[in-house]
Amino acid sequence: MKLIVGLGNPGKEYENTRHNVGFMALDRIAQFLGVIFQKEKFQGLYAEATYEGEKYILLKPQKYMNLSGEVVGDFVRFFKIDHKDILVLYDDLDTAIGSMRLRYQGSSGGHNGIKNIEMHLGTREYNRIKFGISNNKTMDTKDYVLGHFSKEEKELMDKTLDKVVDIFKDYSKLTFDNLMNKYNGK
Secondary structure, eight states, X not given: OXXXXXXXXXXXXXXXXXXXXXXXXXXXXXXXXXXXXXXXXXXXXEEEEEETTEEEEEEEEOXXXXXXXXXXXXXXXXXXXXXXXXXXXXXXXXXXXXXXXXXXXXXXXXXXXXXHHHHHHTOSEEEEEEEEOOOOTTSOHHHHHTSXXXXXXXXXXXXXXXXXXXXXXXXXXXXXXXXXXXXXXX
């Protein structure tokens, strides 16, 4: 069983904000798999699917971003998911809009949702895809990440998110090293 987590903040006021890119990416995968998020457990909204013989749980933590790790940790323990079978999708200020980066370990880079996941899993070794949202040094970081994309930024982000289903299909059959080699730098 594999767990794919999209990070974001719950609530209508946060929909389509930069900080909710993880939710947006997960929605693309759910749409491809034909599932909807209608189950709830441990303050997480989730869907289950089977693809290429593998069972997947798609999870949107419903606690705020900074507490996402509590929900992820509960799911990992309850469903007995190995850390190598976790994939986290989230926004990254240090990556340009229109870019993404796959990694299997690393630091949080200051991302509070990732910090909380690391704290609750007790490791930095799990798969992740960082989606660039750029940074605007003229704005307060909180205001920027909770803000909406401009029209041009939205177009770039949509092109990036269009790749998520292809990455998911490959994730089901490639090692993560091969997945990184295929998609990083593109």
